[in-house]
Amino acid sequence: MLFKKLFRLLVVSGTMMGAASGCAANAAGPQAGASKKPASDAGTAPDAGAKAQESGGGAPGW
């Protein structure tokens, strides 16, 4: 039950906050929202053997 509440409180509410103020594509200019732009490395093949700095890291938590 706690986790269902957390999903609504964090994910659903957060998503609504982001959407309520208009999408980033529209904010960037009239042409930017016409279609989604691919991510900068969207074509990069997954590399299971990537070094840490290539695969990124995480933010330590509690």
Add this chain to the structure above:
Amino acid sequence: MIERLAAEAWAFRARVEREAAARFSRLAEEIAAFDPESPVPAMLRRAADDEHRHEALCAELAGRGLPSDASDGRIAPPSLGPREAALYEMVAACCITETESVATVASLLAEDAVPRVREVLHEIARDEVVHAQMGWAHLAREAAAIEVGFLSRFIPSMLAGAAGDQLFADGAPELESAELLRHGVLPLSRKREIFTQTLREVIFPGLEQFGISTAPARDWHAARMADPATASAYSST
């Protein structure tokens, strides 16, 4: 012994809070540069102030001065462009780490902690909710503008960094002491359960609603649960 373990946990949290403050300040500027109408940069600036306050509270409970060894390490892979790197960090720091923190603090508040610890947990809990929400808010905005599916293969690294080396490892018996709860620290196995349940019921469904496959992350998690001895493998690759 229990008091010493609790003090170490709060000292670690003080460093985490300081690092988060630096990251949020930096991300506020980076996101404002490509999405000036976003509400997220203002949220990030407030969150940075919150984290400085949390740092002092955690240091107080650790019985130590403020940490001096935390840094604002960039965690996104250098192969990503600036916009994708900012998204990577928001997902890692907020959608994953802050979301896990809310679940941890909520679980601790359900226990019988000593009064000052309880006060601190209450104050931190209120702020951490907003810190998690700003990650989901940013992801929602970016999902409308760019392809965000590329994040899928990076989620295991984000999880490894959030969990640290110890979460899936066998811990010393004192790390399982229920007495830790009175000092605002979860016993290790309980911490692992909450981390796992938050992944399965909050974070994974949240990422999937934006079309980010969680298959690599689920494989990563299943491997950790099946073989705790591999606990440090991901964080060192």
